[in-house]
Amino acid sequence: MNLSPLRALLAPLWLLSVATQAKSFRDNPVIGSRRLNAWGLHAARVSLAHRMARARRERLADRIPASDRQAFERDGYIIRPAFLPEDEFALLRDALLRHESEAREMVQGDTVTRRIALDAATLKALPEAARVLQHADWRALIRYVGSFDQEPLVYIQTILNHVRAGAPDPQTQLHADTFHPSVKAWLFLTDVAEDGGPFVYVPGSHILTPARLAWERRRSLEAASLRDKYSASGSFRIERHELAALGLGEPRCFAVPANTLVIADTFGFHARGPSTHPCIRIELWAYGRRNPFLPWTGLAPLSWPPLAVRRIPWLWRLLDLREQLGGRRNPWRRAGSLCPDAPCAGMTPTARAVDPLGTEAREARAPSAAASGVSPADD
Known part of the structure; x- marks a missing residue:
């Protein structure tokens, strides 16, 4: 096979x-090689990654x-209603929803995902969030679910559904994030309705059965x-009618009240549930992924606290730099300084009327005019 100079240079890295x-x-082209995968390359990577994850979780x-371990081994997720004391x-x-900070947004079809990094400056301004990140159960x-003793990346995340003209949100299709166990966590700050874009997960789909491996x-x-760019990038999509052939049941919809914590292995099939109207979901969202073939649970230099709180700004700058140098466009665009529940650019008039808390709750969390120096209309 003839290789261009660039491909010859990249071949060892591939x-x-x-x-x-x-x-x-x-x-x-190595990971994507039809011949190598027919010989079992992808299946071998999947199998080894899962064996290593089991060994790390045991430690x-x-x-x-034990009840959480049993629930996770059976379902692929752990759910903790009323995770924090009510007060x-x-x-x-209230602290997170009032907080205004630099935000990034990604548009996927008619849906916008907004993230505000829990970086050093944000955590200093939000001691309430810092306490959650140090909570023993968190x-x-x-x-345990991620199988590594490392700090996840944590954001204030807002999902704005049906807020702009566009194709359907691609995250509403069931999918696995990658070929190996990894972790995502949601501490919902607002109530999530069944028709409001809830998290959806197929129980037991994190288990590498012979049918799943095939x-x-x-x-x-x-x-x-x-043609599906997400599957081609390694995040395989699956149709609901295919689940039965893998021995799987129907997806579970997490229509849950605020203060519910869900932690899931996103090798399992999951999605963002459908929404029938413009709506907003706000959560404290964590994400963890690492080389799945490592035998150890720790030895994560970037989890050292002074570095851990700087990883997200570094990541965003790196993605910006890649784009500036002519590489792939950074999907996370600067959105300015925003509160989590602020409207986004290009919102339809109907979507702008959405209030994730409701008027009564918003008024309850708003500072008084005397305390804030502004009239309630300026909030």
């Missing part, structure tokens, strides 16, 4: 990345209650050439 969390079939198991949660919610549960192998043979 080969080495097989031993990392790299997942794109489209961007890496972290004593940090969480503590009210302080956290730390232990995320580490499905992964079949998908890997065609992934590099798929």
